[in-house]
Amino acid sequence: MARIAVIGGDGIGPEVVGAGVRVLEAAARADSSLELEFERFPWGCEHYLKHGRMMPEDALETLSSFDAIYLGAVGWPSVPDHVSLWGLLLPIRRGFDQYVNLRPVRLLRGVGSPLAGRAQPDLLVVRENTEGEYSDAGGRLHRGTPHEIAVQESVFTRRGVERIVRYAYERARERRGLLTGATKSNGISVTMPFFDEIFREVGEEFPEVEASLMHADALAARLVLDPAAFDVIVGSNLLGDILSEITAAVCGAIGIAPSANLDPTGEHPSLFEPIHGSAPDIAGRGVANPAGAIWAASLMLDHLGHGEAASRVLGALEETLAGGVRTPDLGGDAGTEEVTRAVVRRLLF
Ligand code: NAD
Ligand code: IPM
Numbered sequence: 001m002a003r004i005a006v007i008g009g010d011g012i013g014p015e016v017v018g019a020g021v022r023v024l025e026a027a028a029r030a031d032s033s034l035e036l037e038f039e040r041f042p043w044g045c046e047h048y049l050k051h052g053r054m055m056p057e058d059a060l061e062t063l064s065s066f067d068a069i070y071l072g073a074v075g076w077p078s079v080p081d082h083v084s085l086w087g088l089l090l091p092i093r094r095g096f097d098q099y100v101n102l103r104p105v106r107l108l109r110g111v112g113s114p115l116a117g118r119a120q121p122d123l124l125v126v127r128e129n130t131e132g133e134y135s136d137a138g139g140r141l142h143r144g145t146p147h148e149i150a151v152q153e154s155v156f157t158r159r160g161v162e163r164i165v166r167y168a169y170e171r172a173r174e175r176r177g178l179l180t181g182a183t184k185s186n187g188i189s190v191t192m193p194f195f196d197e198i199f200r201e202v203g204e205e206f207p208e209v210e211a212s213l214m215h216a217d218a219l220a221a222r223l224v225l226d227p228a229a230f231d232v233i234v235g236s237n238l239l240g241d242i243l244s245e246i247t248a249a250v251c252g253a254i255g256i257a258p259s260a261n262l263d264p265t266g267e268h269p270s271l272f273e274p275i276h277g278s279a280p281d282i283a284g285r286g287v288a289n290p291a292g293a294i295w296a297a298s299l300m301l302d303h304l305g306h307g308e309a310a311s312r313v314l315g316a317l318e319e320t321l322a323g324g325v326r327t328p329d330l331g332g333d334a335g336t337e338e339v340t341r342a343v344v345r346r347l348l349f
Helices: 013-030 045-051 058-063 081-085 089-095 156-176 191-203 216-225 237-252 291-303 307-322 335-349
Strands: 003-007 037-039 068-073 100-106 122-128 138-141 149-152 176-185 210-215 232-235 258-262 271-276
Touching: 003 013, 003 122, 013 037, 013 068, 013 291, 013 307, 013 335, 058 089, 068 089, 068 291, 100 237, 122 156, 122 237, 156 176, 156 191, 156 232, 176 191, 176 216, 176 335, 191 210, 210 216, 216 237, 232 237, 258 291, 271 291, 291 307, 291 335, 307 335
Parallel strands: 003 037, 003 068, 068 271, 122 232, 176 210, 176 232
Antiparallel strands: 100 122, 100 258, 138 149, 258 271
16 A cells, blocks of 8 residues: 655646546556555645645654655745745755656657657656755845845755766666766856766766766757757756756646656655646636646656556556647647546546
């Protein structure tokens, strides 16, 4: 029995995660070896407005007893984004040392892409998830004057860079053996050369992997023009975030892409979510694309050791999209409910 903590969060988060839970329940009904138990936690911006906290003080302790965490999205205009994200998602990633943020990208059947007629991408973005540019070290000086300054440190540790880079080399070795390191060492003169140095050092352990470094700006352009040229990309927290959103869009829409926040040691639960946010502009309208959340549910099943069920869920999603049941962001006219029902039906019958 796998116990899953469900945090819908804000905006379309509860809508897409609700869809994902129904799909997981259907996968379990169709497979007697798959036993799942869900517990829901009403944390997010509403919780903040009522209680002054995005989640209770002992939330990590509560979550630590679960096998995995399934999250929708965090953030709503009534609470500043840095308050909501640093009050819920980022403390979970850091507190559980989920240092790998894995974002697979592939063009699903039935999804139109700006790449029509060209080689199709199938790649993995490995993003550092606990340090780098996402640091709380910094401050503001001379507030309220024309000389005001905001300073924020980027923290790159040898341990942090080595472990994410090594993880990426390992994934590349299992795949097509190509690894690209995203850097910006031409402009950022201390942390990025440090990243490059470690990327090359760790590479000596992987002679079978063809590895190269690319400046993130050039890489971003190449990802739009020729994403099929890449296999695994590894980047710092910020660069990995931006590059993975580009690859998602190139594969159709950001509503499709999943994200696994992993503690590869298995000491803490890992967290699975779509890459998109709470989309306040469409929340409550029933049109949110549940594909990213459903794909994330498939990654969670795989992580929990149910590889076959994971493939069935992703297969059912892909057949649904290929069958023309698609939300408006993919050019369709189906709602969240219709897509969810079609995926559930494919799993059950
Ligand atoms: P967003 O991803 O929420 O939305 C960007 C655009 O994509 C919007 O037009 C939205 O309608 C569309 N979109 C996103 N997901 C979609 C889906 N599943 N189906 C159809 N359309 C979809 O990004 P944003 O507007 O920059 O952020 C909104 C809020 O979400 C902010 O508070 C932000 O901080 C937060 N956010 C949270 C996460 C997270 O929890 N992991 C990730 C990104 C943004
Ligand atoms: C994501 C989001 C978050 C991040 C934000 C909302 C803090 O963009 O999950 O990718 O940058 O990690």
